[in-house]
Structure formats: C-alpha cells, structure tokens
Amino acid sequence: MPNEKLSSRQRSHQRTKFRLGMFVLLVIISAIAIFLFYPRPQPIVRQESNYAIHKRQSFNQTQFYPLNQTINPDLYQPVAKWVGRLILPASQQIQPGEDWVWIEIQHAPPEAQSLMGKIIRLEWQDKPQLKSYFQAVQRDVNFTKSTKNSETMGNIHPARLDGRLQVGALQSLAGARPNDDVIVSLDDAEVVTANGQPRLQIADEPVLVTGRFYGLVKILNPEPTSPQYPASSVCPGSSPCASDFFRVRHYNRVSRQFDGVEEIIRIPQQVFDTRNLPPSTPRQIETSPVGIAGWYIYGAKDPQGIFIVQGLVPRSLLRLQPSKIVLGQEAGLIYTKDQNWQITPPEQGKITKVLLDPNANSSPKALLDWREGDKAIVLHNFGGIGGKKAEGFPVFTVTGHFAFGMAQVVSEPITQELQFAIEYAQIYANNADGIIAGKHSWADYMGNLQWGWAATRPISDILIKFAPVTQDYNFAGIKLSPATEFLQQLQIMMARYRTGDGTGSATVSPATSCVQDASQALYIAIRVITGQLKSNPVIQQWLDNHPDDPQTLRFQQLVSLGKALERQLTPLGIVRADWRSSADYLMGTSDGKQAERDRSIWAALTSWRTMLPRQAHDELANLFLRHGAKLWFLRTNQIGGVNPDIAPLAPTMGLGYLKIPGTNIAPITIFLNRLLASVVIPRTQDWLVMGVTLLIYAAIALPLGLKSGFLRWSFTPTQKKEKMAIVLQAAITPAITEELVFRVLPLPHPIEVINWYKWALWATFILLLFLLYHPLNAKTFFPAGLPTFFHPIFLTLAGLLGLCCTVAYALTGCFWVIVLIHWIVVAVWLLGFGGLIKSPRPSA
Numbered sequence: 001m002p003n004e005k006l007s008s009r010q011r012s013h014q015r016t017k018f019r020l021g022m023f024v025l026l027v028i029i030s031a032i033a034i035f036l037f038y039p040r041p042q043p044i045v046r047q048e049s050n051y052a053i054h055k056r057q058s059f060n061q062t063q064f065y066p067l068n069q070t071i072n073p074d075l076y077q078p079v080a081k082w083v084g085r086l087i088l089p090a091s092q093q094i095q096p097g098e099d100w101v102w103i104e105i106q107h108a109p110p111e112a113q114s115l116m117g118k119i120i121r122l123e124w125q126d127k128p129q130l131k132s133y134f135q136a137v138q139r140d141v142n143f144t145k146s147t148k149n150s151e152t153m154g155n156i157h158p159a160r161l162d163g164r165l166q167v168g169a170l171q172s173l174a175g176a177r178p179n180d181d182v183i184v185s186l187d188d189a190e191v192v193t194a195n196g197q198p199r200l201q202i203a204d205e206p207v208l209v210t211g212r213f214y215g216l217v218k219i220l221n222p223e224p225t226s227p228q229y230p231a232s233s234v235c236p237g238s239s240p241c242a243s244d245f246f247r248v249r250h251y252n253r254v255s256r257q258f259d260g261v262e263e264i265i266r267i268p269q270q271v272f273d274t275r276n277l278p279p280s281t282p283r284q285i286e287t288s289p290v291g292i293a294g295w296y297i298y299g300a301k302d303p304q305g306i307f308i309v310q311g312l313v314p315r316s317l318l319r320l321q322p323s324k325i326v327l328g329q330e331a332g333l334i335y336t337k338d339q340n341w342q343i344t345p346p347e348q349g350k351i352t353k354v355l356l357d358p359n360a361n362s363s364p365k366a367l368l369d370w371r372e373g374d375k376a377i378v379l380h381n382f383g384g385i386g387g388k389k390a391e392g393f394p395v396f397t398v399t400g401h402f403a404f405g406m407a408q409v410v411s412e413p414i415t416q417e418l419q420f421a422i423e424y425a426q427i428y429a430n431n432a433d434g435i436i437a438g439k440h441s442w443a444d445y446m447g448n449l450q451w452g453w454a455a456t457r458p459i460s461d462i463l464i465k466f467a468p469v470t471q472d473y474n475f476a477g478i479k480l481s482p483a484t485e486f487l488q489q490l491q492i493m494m495a496r497y498r499t500g501d502g503t504g505s506a507t508v509s510p511a512t513s514c515v516q517d518a519s520q521a522l523y524i525a526i527r528v529i530t531g532q533l534k535s536n537p538v539i540q541q542w543l544d545n546h547p548d549d550p551q552t553l554r555f556q557q558l559v560s561l562g563k564a565l566e567r568q569l570t571p572l573g574i575v576r577a578d579w580r581s582s583a584d585y586l587m588g589t590s591d592g593k594q595a596e597r598d599r600s601i602w603a604a605l606t607s608w609r610t611m612l613p614r615q616a617h618d619e620l621a622n623l624f625l626r627h628g629a630k631l632w633f634l635r636t637n638q639i640g641g642v643n644p645d646i647a648p649l650a651p652t653m654g655l656g657y658l659k660i661p662g663t664n665i666a667p668i669t670i671f672l673n674r675l676l677a678s679v680v681i682p683r684t685q686d687w688l689v690m691g692v693t694l695l696i697y698a699a700i701a702l703p704l705g706l707k708s709g710f711l712r713w714s715f716t717p718t719q720k721k722e723k724m725a726i727v728l729q730a731a732i733t734p735a736i737t738e739e740l741v742f743r744v745l746p747l748p749h750p751i752e753v754i755n756w757y758k759w760a761l762w763a764t765f766i767l768l769l770f771l772l773y774h775p776l777n778a779k780t781f782f783p784a785g786l787p788t789f790f791h792p793i794f795l796t797l798a799g800l801l802g803l804c805c806t807v808a809y810a811l812t813g814c815f816w817v818i819v820l821i822h823w824i825v826v827a828v829w830l831l832g833f834g835g836l837i838k839s840p841r842p843s844a
Helices: 002-037 052-053 111-115 128-137 145-152 170-176 289-292 330-341 363-368 482-502 512-534 537-545 548-567 577-587 601-604 612-625 668-678 683-707 718-743 758-781 794-813 815-832
Strands: 076-078 083-088 100-107 119-124 182-185 190-194 197-202 213-222 245-250 260-264 295-301 309-313 325-329 352-355 375-382 384-386 399-409 418-426 438-441 458-465 473-475 478-480 630-637 647-649
Touching: 052 325, 083 119, 100 170, 100 384, 119 170, 128 482, 170 182, 170 482, 197 418, 213 260, 260 352, 289 309, 289 418, 325 330, 325 363, 330 612, 330 630, 375 418, 375 482, 375 612, 399 482, 418 458, 418 482, 458 612, 473 537, 473 548, 478 537, 482 512, 482 601, 512 537, 512 548, 512 577, 512 612, 548 612, 577 601, 601 647, 612 630, 668 718, 683 815, 718 758, 718 794, 718 815, 758 794, 794 815
Parallel strands: 119 197, 260 309, 325 352
Antiparallel strands: 076 213, 083 100, 083 182, 100 119, 190 197, 213 245, 213 295, 245 260, 295 309, 352 630, 375 399, 375 458, 384 647, 399 418, 418 438, 458 630, 473 478
C-alpha cells in the first residue's frame, strides 16, 4: 500500500512537471511568435505613381507645347471652342462659399482671340439651379490616415486640397493632380467683365480633353532611324526599337480621300511603368486594320514645329457604319448576353460595331433611324489585360470598370460625315495613373497615349437611343429633361469622388465603386423625376387632358422604364440607406445633412446587381432593349500599335473564369445569380399570386385526394412541440431544398428569360425530373417513403404542386413565394390529411 501511494504521488508530481514544462514551452513559443510577427514600425517606402513616371517625359508635360501655335486650318481643327489649362488658386484667394479657378486660355473662338495665352478666372454662372449642385458637392477636405497610406502606394490624391474648407467642383477638378496640368474644353462659356478684368462663366462642368487640335491622317510608315528621327529607347516586343516619327498623309476635304498633304508627325513611345507595360505603343501602327479609314490625331506642335500626337481615335469606330445589324428583340438579347464579349485571339487589334433594333423590319430602316442631333446614353465597360504580362485578377473574376456617358450624332467638321461624339461621365476612384473622376472626351479617356485604355484593354461601349429618356418634355411651360437630370446626378457623384466626400480618397469596395455609385446616380435621377411628377399637379393635369398626345405616350414609357430600373437597382426590394438619403437631400426632403457613402457588406448585397461592371453593363442594356430601345455596340480589342506581351480578357460576372472545360459556361456564376435574384422581398402582387395559387391547388387537390381516399381528415394528435418540429422540418425539407434544386437553380430567373417558349420546355423537363425524384428517393435514400411515393394520386398531387410552384415562380421570380406554397401544402398534408401516417418524416 505505501508503495502504491508513493507511486501515485510520483505520477502526480510527473504530471505537474509535465504541465509546467508545457506551459514554459508555450510561453517560449509565444515569445518567439510575438518577436517574429508582431507589427513593428517599418520605414515608409513610397512607391512612385505611373503618373509621375510618365510626367518625366517631356512630351507628356503641358509646358512642353508653346502657347502660340501656327496651325493650317485645312489640316487641323481645334478640339473645342474653348480649350484651357486649369490652375488651382491659393486657398487664401478663395472666399468661403466661392468656387472658381484660374484658366490659361490655350484656344479661344475668333471673337475672343485677345484672351489667347492669358490666365483669367473661371467661375459658375449665377443660376438658381446651380445652387443645389454647389451645396451637394462642397466638402471640407482633410486627409485620413488611409488616404495618406494610399499615397505611399503610388495612388494620386488631391494633396493640394488637404486642409481646405468648402472645396467646390471646380477646385476639386483643378486640384485633382499634383500639378496644374488638367486640360479642359468649355463649349458653353460666356465672357464677362468684373472689376475691369475678363472672366469666363460656365453652367456645365468642364470636359477633360486631350490636345488642342486634331487632324485626320493615314499613317504611311515610320521614318528610318537617324539623328533627326532617333529610335525609341524602349518599346514592347523585340529590339531594336523603331523610330516613333511617322510619315502621314492628310485627308483631302475636296476629294474625300487620303491624298492630301504629307507630314512628319511624332507618336511618342510611352515608357514602361509600374505594370511593366507602356500604356500605348506606335509599334507597327501603320499595319493596324483599325486604321484603314484613317486616324484622328490629337495634340499640338512642339517647339520645333512637329505635331506631337497625345491621343489617337480610329475614324472607323465612330462612323455610323455597322459591321453587323441585328433585328428583333430576342436576337438582340442573345447578342448582348452571349456574343458581345466573345473574344478570340484573331480579334486582338480589331473593332466590331453592331446595331441592334428590336422594332425595324429591315437593316436599311434600322440604320436610317439614327440622324444628326440624336442623343444616346452610353454604357461603358472595359475588361482585363492578359497575355505574357497579364495583370492579376481575384477569385477567378475579371472585374473591369463601368461608366455612363452621353453620345450625340454629329457632323464631323473635317469629313462632314455623321459620327458619334462620345463623352464619358467617369465616376473613377483614385488611381496611380492620374485619371480623374469627371467628364472625359473619348480621345482623353480612351485614346490618350499616357493614360487611355484603348491600347491595353478590350472595351465595350453601348449607345442606347430611347426617346422617352433622351428627349425633353414640355408640360404647359413646365420642362423636364430626364437626360439632363441624370447627367446632373452623375456630375454630383463625380465631384464627390474627387474629394472623397472630404477624406481625399474615393476607394473601391463591394458597396462603393464605379458601378455602384453610377447606379446610385441613376436611382436618384429616377426619384427626382418621379418626385417632380408627384409634386406638380399641373403635369398630371396636362397628361390627363392629352391622353393620346405623343408626349404623353412617351412619358408613360419613361414611367414604365423607371419602375423597371428601380427594381433592377434594388433587387432585394430594399433601398440602400445612403441612396435614399442622397435622394432625399437633393429633393429637399432630408434633415439637411450631406449624404455619405455606405461601405458595408449589407449595402453591397441590397444592390448586388450593380456590384460587378459586366453584370450592370449587360443587364441594363437588355432592360432598355426590352422596352424598345435601339442599341449600338462599339467594341475594341487593344487597338493601335502592336504589343505582343498582352492579350484582351473579357470582363466577367463573379467567379466567371470557373468554367466547365471546353465551354463558356460558368455554373457557379449562373447558380449564384439565380439564387440572389430569387431572394427578393415579395411585393403585393406576389402575395396575391401565392394566395390564388394555393386556392387553385386546393380546388383541384382536395376533391381528387378525398375522393380517391389518399387524403382523409386526420388531424394529428401530437404535442405542440412535435407539431412545431414537423412544420419547421417541412420548411427546410422539402420546401426550401426542393425549390432550390428544382426551380431556382435550374430555371433562368424570369428577369433574364429571353424566350418564354424555350423556358417552358425546359421547365417541363425539370418538372418531370421533380416527379421521378420522389420514387427514386424512396428506393434509395428515403425508404420510409415506400409505398406512398409510388402511389398514383401522390405523384399526381406532387406534379400539380410542382406545376403550381413553377407558374408562381414565372410570375413572381420570388423564392419565398414558392417556398411558402410548397411548405403550406406539405404542412397541411402532414398535420391535417394523414400525411404523417403515410410518410413518417416530411418529404414531398
């Protein structure tokens, strides 16, 4: 016994020593881990921005180009009536509540030539409608810690605005970059005199442009390298690099051919930046198939009188000459969904232009419907960079970018032919390239050689002509302009992005991004137009008194479109709080607090259809098409010079690159979208559909089941808790599981259906699988279902239930409606009609 006790004590002592040893070991391991991984102050390594890298090249500096330029008017045209460089005033020069900047006049109309080269004040016109705009965008700017951290990563933030009070739209535009190098055009400027000094006043935000002049040329060949025309120091592809000086021939306005004056111009080879790529290259540009119809060259002359190209625009892209015309709504929907973004290797460096018309019965008629002066909404989407020097993309998704814009059919001055003039309303986050949130010309945003995307990314611009949106209304003197209101909301959002709502940083998150905030502007425009209609009885009276007037019919189409857009933008039936507060603020119904952006995951989910650029681009286009709009698709695939190190990648939906091998089918993307689309909160009409469906089912199922004896009144004498357990279990299976497997996931959501006949055939096939599933389930995983699941009346009632749920889903698109129908039917059967006797646990 003493030995046993001693042995017990020894064992206890050993255990204590072991625990102590383990504790000491854990302390040592923890100390080592803390020493290795605990964050310690690190020296700040500031990464250089792409903007800074490119600004070191003289041809990318504004001061490189003399103010006084001698240009042959037969060869070159000014890019706009007024062109100038914005200069940010010192903070002490601006009084509280003011918003103005200096502008260096680089081009002026003939009547204002005396202002050429002068620096004068640029300010807003004194108009009442501009006051709400001022109030909505003015912010005190104070950089946050995250903004300063972002600067060290090479992103461009408005550092010169940090610490300023009540920064307005003009100041945020002039101060967006580290240098005063923002070049803009002003088409609506008025010259006024104040205190004996000239000023320019505007009513619309300036448009960011590239160059002062533009011409139309055919690029013939690069000049042989020589001391006068040296080879580029860097270029993509194999060495040696060619010269970036080119011989071109100008367009002859008389012969309408490229048999005009020959000239030597320079298309500068941009240097490699942090992406290990140049943003553009002139390498082999003379062989580009895009240039067959000529290139518009944007820029100015250098001190030696050589025209330096700062931007390129392919003439063939903007002409009203489609490569393909698609007629009919169904064909148009299929093209948008499946064909627009198909990219094959031979398409690199090429463009595609497709005209969709859902109503025209012939191609010539579809084309003739586009006339000078017509306006169109632009949906812009770009993809990714693949190839040897591909950029990374997260979770099998190429996100790309989305923006709205406006296009107009104009007569181009040099050729006198009809073309599209495109301006983008870019809601753009802070970036390393110095691209600014604002209005951009095509030549500036796409064709600019320093930061434009046409050379490195695939692009899709959809131009939407829909008279209810693009044409103005006049109701007995009360004027409404949906397009103008929409542009105003975009303008507000762009100005907010430039200041980061006062933080100095506009960051990207699932809830706040180019596509989310552009969609917010669209939602607010819809709310404002709707609010004007409701608050003004004169408009409603005019509509009632003119029921057959074309304007009334057009307005009814606008209202119908607005409702559809609102459902699209709020897919769960819940309006984001920040969207609602922004709309209330601009409508004058808020508490006066300026709106702020909500970056939460919940906010992102409530507007999930506008979370990814590709999805918003395609679905908005199809929505307009379903309402009768006419669409032009302008697609480019890394156009311009040849860069063998890159390839175009189409933007995708979420997880869009997880495809079935050998196909373009991304099943996870499809199922996820269908699931999210179906979880919308039921509307009043959805509840009505559910009630009617249950009544119809009961009217057929009860007489059939009772007459056959399969159903019998038998209220189950179970405890309350047992009943609750049965009901809850029936909700999970079969209601939720079977509706997911046999309705929501395999069937296209009603909002995306292109052909209802094909949908019905597919739904019938799924319904047959639903029927077969029950006896197969009883034979395999659920033997308790025998023999009930083989009973003819059970299968008949199950098929009827499946049919009812399918029809209800087609009518509502709501997961909760069909789950409730299924759940109620099964629960009533189990608890009130002998279901528990036939089936020990729920399954139907």
